[in-house]
Amino acid sequence: MSAPAPAAATWAKPNRCGVIAALDTPDPARALDWAAAVAPHVGLVKVGLELFCAEGPAVVQRIAMHRPVFLDLKFHDIPNTVAGAVRSVCLEPPAMLTLHAGGGGAMIEAARRAAEDAAGPRRPAILAVTVLTSFTTEGLAETGVSGGPAQQVLRLARVALAAGADGLVCSPHEVSRLRDAFGDAPLLVVPGVRPAGSAAGDQARTATPEDTARAGADWLVIGRPITGAADPAQAAARIAAGLAG
Numbered sequence: 001m002s003a004p005a006p007a008a009a010t011w012a013k014p015n016r017c018g019v020i021a022a023l024d025t026p027d028p029a030r031a032l033d034w035a036a037a038v039a040p041h042v043g044l045v046k047v048g049l050e051l052f053c054a055e056g057p058a059v060v061q062r063i064a065m066h067r068p069v070f071l072d073l074k075f076h077d078i079p080n081t082v083a084g085a086v087r088s089v090c091l092e093p094p095a096m097l098t099l100h101a102g103g104g105g106a107m108i109e110a111a112r113r114a115a116e117d118a119a120g121p122r123r124p125a126i127l128a129v130t131v132l133t134s135f136t137t138e139g140l141a142e143t144g145v146s147g148g149p150a151q152q153v154l155r156l157a158r159v160a161l162a163a164g165a166d167g168l169v170c171s172p173h174e175v176s177r178l179r180d181a182f183g184d185a186p187l188l189v190v191p192g193v194r195p196a197g198s199a200a201g202d203q204a205r206t207a208t209p210e211d212t213a214r215a216g217a218d219w220l221v222i223g224r225p226i227t228g229a230a231d232p233a234q235a236a237a238r239i240a241a242g243l244a245g
């Protein structure tokens with residue numbers, strides 16, 4: 001096991017684009033094995049709905065022994081309820097947490113305030129998920145949103161950043177447009193990343209790690225290309241080396 005990380009690491013914008021490994025499994029032992037294996041090669045590890053719903057908050061603390069945790073539960077509810085959920089997860093604050101930008105400015109402001117009140121300087125970064133990376137233009141139109149993902153991502157980003165979000169979750173396809181519109185300050189955390197030759201699976205708006213980093217991403221969220229590899233540590237090391245190069 002690598003050296004224990006603080007239960008809640010403070011977050012900051014990285015100097016260079018880094019990797020967050022998504023530990024998507026309902027099995028805590030497997031998640032802990034993956035976390036230990038990839039820890040030397042990644043900046044954070046992601047606990048998402050699958051693991052959190054299976055194991056609850058206790059698993060977050062165990063995973064955080066390896067790397068700081070990006071808690072990706074994508075809150076979306078009325079402001080009062082989201083503020084309560086943020087206070088609950090801030091009993092042991094993760095490094096970053098997510099909510100849906102579509103929840104609106106009042107919800108995001110309430111989340112930010114709750115995180116500050118509950119965790120002070122140890123508060124997690126508040127990241128607003130814009131348009132899920134599995135959406136195509138057609139899929140988005142089915143939900144009543146015309147104009148395509150890029151336009152909607154920019155619209156939601158404006159709301160989220162004005163309401164106090166520290167950063168955004170977007171696909172590789174929107175990174176450079178967000179940088180043009182909002183500059184360097186917002187954290188851009190980007191799933192839908194696929195090393196050359198990896199299966200896209202259900203991801204629709206994808207690009208390679210190198211191209212996504214060049215576009216201006218801060219963190220790449222990568223799951224199956226790492227956890228589905230025969231050797232997850234080697235897969236993570238290869239991606240990290242590609243970014244360093």
Ligand SMILES: O=c1ccn([C@@H]2O[C@H](COP(=O)(O)O)[C@@H](O)[C@H]2O)c(=O)[nH]1
Pocket residue numbers: 022024046048072129131132133134169170191192193201203221222223224225
């Ligand atoms: O728009 C989004 C928001 C979050 N995710 C999460 O990222 C990982 C990606 O996993 P892969 O196996 O590399 O596809 C996964 O945990 C999602 O919940 C996303 O994909 N898109």
